[in-house]
Amino acid sequence: MNDELEGTEQPFVSHLIELRDRLIRSVIAIGVCFGALALYPGPAALFELLAHPMIASLPSGGAMIATSVISPFMVPLKVTLMTAFLLALPVVLYQVWAFVAPGLYIHEKKLVLPLVVSSTVLFIVGVAFCYFFVFGQVFHFIQSFAPKAITAAPDVEAYLSFVMSMFIAFGAAFEVPVVVVVLARMGLVPIDKLKAFRGYFVVIAFIIAAVITPPDVVSQLALAIPMCLLYELGIWAAVLFIRHTKAPEEAPPEQAPPAA
Template sequence: MTVEGSLLSHLVELRTRLIRILGGLLIGFIPCAFYARELYTMLAQPLLEKLPQGGQMIATDVATPFFVPMKVAMMLAFVITLPHTLYQVWAFIAPGLYAHEKRLALPLVIAGSLLFFLGMSFAYFAALPLVFEFITYFAPEGVAVMTDINKYLNFVLSMFMAFGITFEVPVVVMVLVKTGFITIEKLKEIRPYVIVGSFVIAAIITPPDVISQFMLAVPLCLLYEVGIIIAAYTIKKSRQTDKSAMSDKSENDKV
């Protein structure tokens, strides 16, 4: 096969995979769109439960009551169809990977997806209720707390992204160690800097309240330690496997 033919076949394969990804998103979006209002109410529950008497959410633009729930429906469709999307990406890149890369990539993709969902869940069920309780507590007497639904959605999405990415730390540590970019000893050595950096990062990407900063920085530090433990265990197991393979080879050579 010529270079042009190979490139063309890859482009055709890429187009096919993209069409399937978009088709999956559309199929997932249609049922979510029917329940867009209920989905937004569920998403807004952490704030609605903390609003004082008379507090409510508002829409300041004409089309906002329609477009914001649709955004939520699209976001949920993306989450629901993420396994299908990842499979299409995997099916496209897998033929170009070596056997050891395939063994490493697939578990990392699965673990990364689960950790991202776990981070979003932690933000929704643990972080957001405490943040909104802290914020609404300081509302002055006589001030009705009324939040725009679009601004609330943007705020929640930013929190989801922050916590989702934070929960990817074990995967990042694992990749850095497996690729030889950094050693376990070096990771332990820079631990104090990581702790300080975690609180600095949390202060930058979270709202200006102590609760959200603390709830992002602490999991970041803990997940860093989890990443070190998993990476150390994996490296140890890999070395034992290599020694066993070398031992078997030596026995075969003697025979």
């Protein structure tokens, strides 16, 4: 038994060392982006940018409040760290790709690299869609129902928690095409069944939107409709991926020469 395991410890240790090095590079990339953002435009400016959709929906002169002593200091730093991670995401994903690529076949590399790039782009698009479109509509919709006797003054910690949950929800929802492609490419769900599942997915999308988003029609439709459209995009992309990432077929066996 010891003879069989002899020589396996060194490759395992080398993989751990490589994993550690790539994690360190990822952390350094996030740290560099954090330092640059801290210098310009600064944590306060980043938080004001993040809070703009909420502030714009409040009555004239409205502002947020901080119920915790350290919230005015910690919340802008958290926003800066979140932004730094998004900026460093290409470097982080490259480190992941460089770590797993040596163990993949050529046809698998053709599949993984486009999926890594597309998942990154789709997540960022989902976050941008949530910020530029959904927040403005949702906050104005909610304020339109607020009685005049209520003065809206959201807490900065609660606002950051809400924004983060919405960003994650929309970023994950925009990953639907990637999930569809992976299911089809791995042979778990055939393309025909994915097409037949359209009607059920519409229902599932609206249920997910009703659970994740605030209880208003605008945000629910803003999440459910893109999910349905992205599901169709995923089916179309799965057909292309399956066509261009197939493993090379084995060569047919040579025919034996006819007997003399």
